[in-house]
Amino acid sequence: MPSAVDIRNVSKSFGRGAYAVEVLKSVSVEIAHKEFFTLLGPSGCGKTTLLRLIAGFEAAQKGQILIDGVEMSSLPPFQRPVNTVFQSYSLFPHLTVAQNVAFGLEGTGASRSEVKRRVGEALEMVRMGDFECRKPSELSGGQQQRVALARALAPRPKVLLLDEPLSALDLKLRKQMQIELKQLQEEAGITFVFVTHDQEEALTLSDRVAVMHQGRILQLDDPRTIYEHPSHRFVADFIGDINFLEGRVDTRGVIALKCGAVLADSRAGATHGDISVAIRPERAKRVPTGQGNVDGTLIQSVYLGTGLLHQLRLPCGSVFLLREAAAEAAPLPAHGGTVGIELPAAAISVFAS
Amino acid sequence: MISRENIRRVTLLSPSLTMLFVMIGLPLAILAWISLLQRGVTSGVDWSAPLGLDNYIRLLWEEDFDGTIFFHTRYLEVVLRSVLLAAGTTFFCIIVGVPAALWMASLPKRGRDVIVLLITIPFWTSLLVRNYAWLIILRDDGSVNWVVNALIPGDDVGLLYTNTAVFIGLVYSFLPFMILPIYAVFEKFDWSLLEAAYDLGAGRARAFRKVMLPIAMPGITAGAMLVFIPCLGAFITPALLGGGKTLMIGNLIQLQFGPSRNWPFGASISIVLLALMMLFLMGLALWKNRRSQ
Ligand SMILES: Nc1ncnc2c1ncn2[C@@H]1O[C@H](COP(=O)(O)OP(=O)(O)O)[C@@H](O)[C@H]1O
Ligand SMILES: [Mg+2]
Numbered sequence: 045m046p047s048a049v050d051i052r053n054v055s056k057s058f059g060r061g062a063y064a065v066e067v068l069k070s071v072s073v074e075i076a077h078k079e080f081f082t083l084l085g086p087s088g089c090g091k092t093t094l095l096r097l098i099a100g101f102e103a104a105q106k107g108q109i110l111i112d113g114v115e116m117s118s119l120p121p122f123q124r125p126v127n128t129v130f131q132s133y134s135l136f137p138h139l140t141v142a143q144n145v146a147f148g149l150e151g152t153g154a155s156r157s158e159v160k161r162r163v164g165e166a167l168e169m170v171r172m173g174d175f176e177c178r179k180p181s182e183l184s185g186g187q188q189q190r191v192a193l194a195r196a197l198a199p200r201p202k203v204l205l206l207d208e209p210l211s212a213l214d215l216k217l218r219k220q221m222q223i224e225l226k227q228l229q230e231e232a233g234i235t236f237v238f239v240t241h242d243q244e245e246a247l248t249l250s251d252r253v254a255v256m257h258q259g260r261i262l263q264l265d266d267p268r269t270i271y272e273h274p275s276h277r278f279v280a281d282f283i284g285d286i287n288f289l290e291g292r293v294d295t296r297g298v299i300a301l302k303c304g305a306v307l308a309d310s311r312a313g314a315t316h317g318d319i320s321v322a323i324r325p326e327r328a329k330r331v332p333t334g335q336g337n338v339d340g341t342l343i344q345s346v347y348l349g350t351g352l353l354h355q356l357r358l359p360c361g362s363v364f365l366l367r368e369a370a371a372e373a374a375p376l377p378a379h380g381g382t383v384g385i386e387l388p389a390a391a392i393s394v395f396a397s
Numbered sequence: 398m399i400s401r402e403n404i405r406r407v408t409l410l411s412p413s414l415t416m417l418f419v420m421i422g423l424p425l426a427i428l429a430w431i432s433l434l435q436r437g438v439t440s441g442v443d444w445s446a447p448l449g450l451d452n453y454i455r456l457l458w459e460e461d462f463d464g465t466i467f468f469h470t471r472y473l474e475v476v477l478r479s480v481l482l483a484a485g486t487t488f489f490c491i492i493v494g495v496p497a498a499l500w501m502a503s504l505p506k507r508g509r510d511v512i513v514l515l516i517t518i519p520f521w522t523s524l525l526v527r528n529y530a531w532l533i534i535l536r537d538d539g540s541v542n543w544v545v546n547a548l549i550p551g552d553d554v555g556l557l558y559t560n561t562a563v564f565i566g567l568v569y570s571f572l573p574f575m576i577l578p579i580y581a582v583f584e585k586f587d588w589s590l591l592e593a594a595y596d597l598g599a600g601r602a603r604a605f606r607k608v609m610l611p612i613a614m615p616g617i618t619a620g621a622m623l624v625f626i627p628c629l630g631a632f633i634t635p636a637l638l639g640g641g642k643t644l645m646i647g648n649l650i651q652l653q654f655g656p657s658r659n660w661p662f663g664a665s666i667s668i669v670l671l672a673l674m675m676l677f678l679m680g681l682a683l684w685k686n687r688r689s690q
Contacts, residue, residue, distance in 0.1 A: 101592055121595040122604075134593040138611045147607070148597030199598065 046113030048203055048235040049075040049098060054107030056093055067093050069259040070107070075203075075237060080229050082238045084246040085256030086282065091239045092131075094256075095205050098237065100124050112202055127196035129206040133188045135180035141167070141191050142176040148199040166198040167191075169228065186217045193228070203235045210245065222249055243283045247271060255279045271324075277395040280322045287328070287364050289321045290397065299394070303360035305337035308389055320397045325353065325365040327391035330374065336384030340364055342377060356385065432664035441660035452665035472649065472666070479645040480673065482560065482635075483628035486567040487575075490624050491617060493568075494575035498616070499609075501576075502583035509584070516573050524570060528637045531566050532557065535638065558640035566634040571627065575620035582616035583609075614688075618681060626674050646670050 100121035170190035247267040274280035291301035340356030435446035594604035632647030653663030
């Protein structure tokens with residue numbers, strides 16, 4: 045069976061000649077049926093552009109895009125089996141909620157009663173059944189968001205493209221919509237290509253995440269691998285909090301960090317020369333002074349509810365973040381006191397620098 | 398109730414209310430009054446004549462010298478021609494104005510500003526001068542005739558002093574009043590709505606009909622009002638380009654107040670013109686109401 049979306053070596057530049065800027069650089073991805081696939085990256089990395097290429101609003105200079113095994117390059121947007129939830133929703137302001145949702149169904153040759161039934165279904169699915177006769181301007185942001193979702197789902201596309209659909213909502217509503225979105229995707233059984241710059245959102249929702257940077261996909265993995273085993277320094281840095289410690293590794297795989305610690309390279313010396321070691325704040329352990337890989341001076345401790353976050357000054361001068369569960373935390377030294385930091389070999393990632 | 402608030406409101410409004418009354422209300426009342434009087438022997442109006450509807454009856458019925466009253470269409474034709482020319486001009490302006498405004502809105506900012514300037518430049522000269530220019534272009538030794546004869550040798554085209562010449566002149570004069578309000582709507586148009594329509598499977602025609610046109614409708618109705626109403630009362634264009642042959646209501650009124658010195662009859666035609674315009678506006682409002690439901 046062909047993949048839901050197959051992107052092969054797609055390159056896209058804007059501008060001509062000397063002013064050309066390459067926004068996508070030979071991007072290749074295969075997205076499976078019914079997958080919740082997320083494009084994650086900082087603003088300007090080309091996420092929207094890739095989505096617009098799939099939808100057909102832009103044409104790639106190189107490469108191919110196949111949807112369900114069919115080459116798309118010659119098809120205009122209105123003939124592609126995809127629908128989009130736009131970042132700004134783009135609801136038709138002159139039409140009611142029901143008319144908005146019916147828009148994509150009316151061109152399909154469905155009968156009036158069929159259209160009415162499916163509009164009802166789609167609105168029920170996003171719990172907007174009571175708002176059929178309202179105009180978009182009479183709805184809140186979250187409600188508009190739901191209508192946009194219903195409108196894009198009603199024609200039952202093979203693939204649903206979502207461009208930062210939740211970014212305009214406030215935190216609480218966003219969390220709630222995330223859960224609903226995930227449920228909806230599972231119920232409808234539709235492939236979702238979801239764009240976000242919010243790493244937490246990407247990790248919670250996705251089956252797989254593609255981390256993009258400057259027009260390239262750096263890492264494509266399930267959320268857990270992305271978080272625990274980032275393949276690039278950029279990915280490690282972009283997703284969650286992380287400590288970077290500079291150092292050198294020799295040919296035997298022994299790492300000497302600038303701050304004084306000596307570790308074994310978990311990957312047994314795959315690289316040598318200057319490297320940086322990355323470790324998540326919650327994977328480092330606080331131990332009594334002198335018993336860890338390195339000692340740090342306590343600058344500040346913050347109570348987070350879910351835990352404690354300590355800011356520690358390392359001997360080389362850089363700041364190290366360490367998180368531990370509040371309940372299990374051993375008594376803290378006074379500010380300015382020292383604590384030991386253990387860097388478990390399984391918890392570190394090593395990047396060439 | 399005389400509260401401070403009411404006093405303030407009346408005081409602030411009084412200059413404009415006075416102005417409206419003196420410049421519009423009062424003249425209109427005088428006009429309506431005159432339309433019920435008779436022409437005078439030496440002046441345009443016999444102010445002491447009894448009030449009556451004679452002038453309105455005269456528009457459709459005439460008394461023969463043997464006293465029989467019969468129906469005639471002399472003035473009805475003029476009214477009908479005016480309505481048709483005004484409606485035709487409005488329709489044609491919409492047909493040309495919508496694509497033109499759409500094209501303008503699709504230009505980069507600088508290009509738009511240049512086109513808007515080009516559209517407004519003709520207003521720097523008077524309508525009279527611009528219609529004289531058309532007189533020169535359309536007459537038998539003018540450029541239109543010359544070009545047509547060069548392409549298809551034959552008789553003179555004989556455009557001038559026809560309904561077509563008046564139509565050309567009216568479209569030329571009023572097209573900017575259609576383009577600008579439609580452009581104002583399209584300029585603010587959210588183009589992502591068009592993408593949303595495509596995305597939902599609508600082809601270009603359906604996207605235009607179902608999304609762009611309804612959103613442009615306020616601009617189109619504003620344009621229709623700005624074109625139809627002054628067109629219906631147009632005077633200079635039919636006078637110059639229609640010669641004496643193709644009269645419009647405006648010319649008829651001018652004839653009564655001028656050469657014929659029959660002010661009451663002129664006043665009655667003016668009131669009829671006013672009524673026609675009111676009917677048009679009411680129809681438009683009714684239609685808009687129905688659409689928005
Ligand atoms: N139509 C366009 N013309 C020129 N440059 C564009 C156009 N669209 C996007 N870009 C550029 O392409 C880059 C990627 O944009 P985009 O795909 O919107 O990024 P993202 O959605 O990841 O924030 C940006 O640097 C942006 O300036
Ligand atoms: Mg974007």
